[in-house]
Amino acid sequence: MANGESEVLSARLYQPLLSNSAADVAPCSNGGNKNRFFLSLSKWVLKFTMWLIFIAWVVHFLLIPTDLGTTLSNDWLAATGGTLFGDSGSVLLLHSGPILAIAILAFPYIIIVGEEEQQLQEYACNTLKDRNCTPPILCSLKSTLIYYRKKDKPPRFNLWSFPVLVDGPFGVVSAAELIGIILFVVFVLWDLYAFTVVNFELLATYGDLSLGETRLMFLHNLARNLGQIGLVCLTFLFLPVARGSVLFRLINIPLEHATRYHVWLGNLAMLLFATHGLLYVLIWTTKGCFFSQILEWKDTGVANLAGSISLSVGLLMWITTLPPVRKRNFELFLYTHQLYIIFVVFLALHIGYLVFPTAAGPIFIFVLDRFLRFCQSRKSVDIISAKCLPCGTVELVLAKPESLRYNALSFVFVRIWELSWLQWHPFSVSSSPMDGKYHISVLIKAIGKWTEKLRDSVLKNLELPCTKLTISVEGPYGHEKPYHMMYENLILVAGGIGISPFLAVLSDILHSVKEGKPCLPRNILLVWTVKRSDELSLLSTIGMDSTICPSFSNKLNLQAHIYVTRESEFPSEHGEVGNSTADFSDLCPMSKRSGMSVLVGTGHNVWSCLYVISSTLGFVILLGLLDFFYINPFDITSWSYKGFLFLACMVASVFIFGGLVVCLWHLSEKRTSAEEKCEDDESNFGKIEHTETVTHNVAHQESPASLTRSIRYGARPDFKEIFGSVSKNWGHVDVGVIVCGPPTLQSSVAKEIRSQSIRRQSGDPIYHFNSHSFSL
Template identity: 30%
Template sequence: ILILVIFLGYIMIWIMMPTNQFWLHWLPDIHAKTDSTYLGQQGANILIYTFPILLIATLGCLYLHLDKYGDDSDNRRREDQYLNSWKQPALVRSPLGIISWTELLFVLMFIALLVWSFYAYVHGMFKNITTQSASKMGEAVWEVRLDSVALLLGLVGNICLSFLFFPVTRGSPILCLVGLTSESSIKYHIWLGHTALTLFLAHALCYVVFWANTHQISEMLKWNRVGISNMAGEVALLSGLAMWIASSSPVRRKLFELFFYTHHLYIVFIVFFVLHVGFSYSCIMLPGFYLFLIDRFLRFLQSQRKICVTSARVLPCQAMELNFSKDPRLNYSPSSIVFINVKSISKLQWHPFTVTSNNRLDPNQLSIVIKSEGSWSQKLYAKLSSLTPMDRLEVAVEGPHMPPSTSFLRHDMLVLVSGGSGITPFISIIRELVFLSNSHEETPKVLLVAAFKKSPELTMLNLLLPFSGTPHDVSRLQLQIQAYITRDTNPSKESQKQPMNIWFEPSVSDAPVSGVLGTSSWLWLGAIISASLVAFLLLIGLANRFYYIHPIDGARSVANLVFLCMSVVIVATLIFVWNKKQNATDGRQIQSANTPTQMASPTAASGLERELESAPEEYFKQVTTVHYGERPNFKKIISECEGSDIGVFVSGPEKMRQDVAAICSSGSAKGLRYKSYSFDW
């Protein structure tokens, strides 16, 4: 309740900000009561714009630490049933993709905020623009109004910028509180980015037209030491436009590396944006960037560990399963995400993959599946499938980043619809259900509808079982698999081949995958947020006490940015090192049980694993029906499912997600709960 009250107060600030009541009464009163020798005017701005969100984040960390993950109480069930009705598709084939009722509501509310802000600013400024006031400035009325509109477009654009970094903060407590992950909310970042840069571009063009008509075009080259720096704003805009162009769908899909590297211009954008408007005004957008900065630095620290890859499976369909040793104390939920960097292929590229292992079925192992589709994954496949034995494969790992809930347990039946490599989120879900069914817990019936283009891709179903097999009775899970091969009418020889199993030689320098902040990560993250903010305020307070710098000064802005980064780096590093030492006392042994002393031949290793897994594999063969040369009829399949609460999960191409969403949102559909996994943004 406290978090909700603070958030509503923060939203009220945004609603009131364009009004004269805010600028003429509220803000002056706040400044009069909070301005001090130590923090000056920026102290009030930090209190109004920055502190509420960081307080919400800190309280959110405490709540998430105390909250029992995966609570299945009756109250939680009723709450989920109510919320699920709002999460169902409202628009299926819109220009923005599949939009739920909740998303539609918030999009409309955000648009209303932008329209209201622009209208209120225009109304407040235009009423003071008269022929007499314009003539005193030696300008026409339309020119003065154009000058005002240019300013207002920038102010409204700052609203979008203020929310831009929240969706891409992977370990954000705020995203978890609202039931989102950074991967599922990437589209919000894209929408906000498009809107912000459209407004900023219009802001700049209006000023150029104004300066050109009033013979002040030289203003474009002015870099004022005190006040607004026009040239700094232009540099920020150019870096933003470069990111915008590189983020367009054709460039992003065909030239991903260009998109990836160009996006690092956000550093240039932020620095010159702060130089453009001053640090005090930048406090409006500071909360999102502050949390992003903490998250980004923690991910950097985690990525410095050398992770041990214990084994791999290479499938005939050019898919690979990588298995890492894992700290048994690291807990994650099904469909979690990790980011992987293979330095021998690229030192800078990071790629997201779904975790396919199960935390309870494989307590010492974390697994991911990679389909060879791009240049990076093709190079990795070439390394693994090479006939030359490999001693090691060094990787760096960020994550895992968990979804906010495991709602699949609350359905009577699960329909898992996948296309190609989209099956990966469902592997971890099925493994979780296998474990729960053997723990005498009630589990839903499961229907897996897997569509593949070619018959060799059927071997992806082999990944439903862990690399080392499982002692659990998989037949206790009520599972049916309907596999569809759309382009082949008969099985091919490739589909009959067995996966190639590979073991890697461990090294003393390798470390298991573990949490960046240990087992109490939420608690430590809250400590970093609060302690770094205190350190930051102390640094700028001391600087203001002994050195006077103008409130809107480039030197002050640079100094405050440096203090901000110093605070985050020092506090986060100290807590990270403390946790690392604490974990070291419990031992950091590499989990390589049942690994041969030397690299076994693929044939012998494969035979051993097949013998261990023969019983579960026989069960999977019995429950699997393969349809060659057919496409799944989703409407028929879903309509034949029985249950009052059916969870329909989809992971695959956009058209597949749209087709299934249309069925779930149709008036005739009852008891269907739609959820999609999308990684093709």
């Protein structure tokens, strides 16, 4: 079908496709209707159930410091503490059971949503076939209209993408994030207020006390309450760092955003814990029993020595996370952060079996994710090719199985054994999933010790096979759905190597346009700031002009504004960009090739669900067996020891019960990989659908008619001018703005978006801010 005909046909069918009228759709079987109704009903039941559990969980935390909450907790413990699972199982079910239940229910919800979308797309294709329409074009149209956006809905603001705070310690904060911060602060203040009221009521029951004794008693209760509030913060602290957590996939929060929440919660939790410990030091010093109390380790109650060790380790971790330390010595921050194991173990010994289960649920979810990451990272990944671009950036193309899925805006964590045994570094994926079934690419700029060693290794080992670099990979991690496909109008703002994820985005969109797949973006503006012109060779890593989709101008308006800040003009002495590219590749036989492992939380939903369910059931079984065969018969009463046994059950359940599922998953992966190798021609396996570095002058080449490109030297982007031009040319539409670059660049863009939103007219666009910059 010609392009003009398809546009006319799309316009003709646009309204009927969105209509709910029975006359506008083709008839379908009753079985299909019943199946879709059942899926939709199941999805809403699961969603309602998860919301109900979550609200009850939050209300439970709000009631803890009140008399009502204390009464309900005591009644619950009295009613369930005598069961097979003991008091620790009772506390676990009350405090951590809800979040574990949500994690389990999230898997069938995600599976049902995917199945529903697939059936909807198939139904659309069948409907359009009955209309004698060309399926590829119109199925793409149907998917675009239903899944991403309906044009009959006017542009509107989104709390998640509206920047409110653009400067300060939190960085760029959206309206939704600000609401979350305020609610959490209110929650902490409420707990402090409620505990303070209870403390004053308790003081009246202590009898005649001197003023000094009253103050010390009040400080003692306050210190204990601060520890309790810090433990609640710890409950939420471990959730964001579970990289493949189904909870963040459920609400579609990517890893780079979750990491920020972990940082915020970590600072708050350590502030509370530090104040908790400082108050006890003040009390003990005043009483003259500092050394005896800090070394105390009693069987019943908290163990002070274990708490001192846990707090000391936590403070060390906290200090190394501060920006001045982390930026100057990243390795110190990275290595000391591994002490979280000691922190958690001694925390369990400190607070014992009756209190530790309060935070056990999220820690258990983190252990699930950590064990799965450990299993995935055991596998070495082949480098299909590695090259060093003229700007010193290294491009690695890594082997992967066809079954490993990812989105264009994804991250992978890479460890190279020859450079460091412990260091894992995150990198944005620079290739689209549609670039090839068996490879994934990353761009690594030499800006630190580790990356400089990698660049030198690539340059020094040109004649050696790439197996000299032993690479392990974790991931990919990212959005559950490709959110760059949600906007018809896109502005991509990159700083330096921040162009890497946008190369994947552009490649993804061009492939979708070429193959007639769902693809909403129609207007794309790329704003890229680099220091020197040799970085322009990064654009050559995709076939943006001719390789992927040579004639996309009638479907896609693509413009690129490039700013070279430290050069006033193109330096002729550089010669041809790309001639200095060093390249080595390993095209081993297909049978010897080793791709990335699919054992990842964002991978196969059914296997992931079985892994979580089996580990959770195993945890419950081990707790029951421990209580029935050991704790009760031998009359174990030590709080610390029982807390340690509880933690041991948690870890053992993941290794034993979850490990069994992981082994079966691994066998399934091997069988699937073998089937893929049998289906594909061995001669085509090593073929990379990847454009090699061009040898012509990027800055002076003549751009094709389909791409408008401008390069300005000695200038920086004026975002007020850029957004003003977009407002004038694009009109009243939604515009997705994705920024990948340093914090100053993100703040500048967010500030201008906020300014444009405040003074916008009725016919101006609505800008949606999205950041894509990951930092540890």
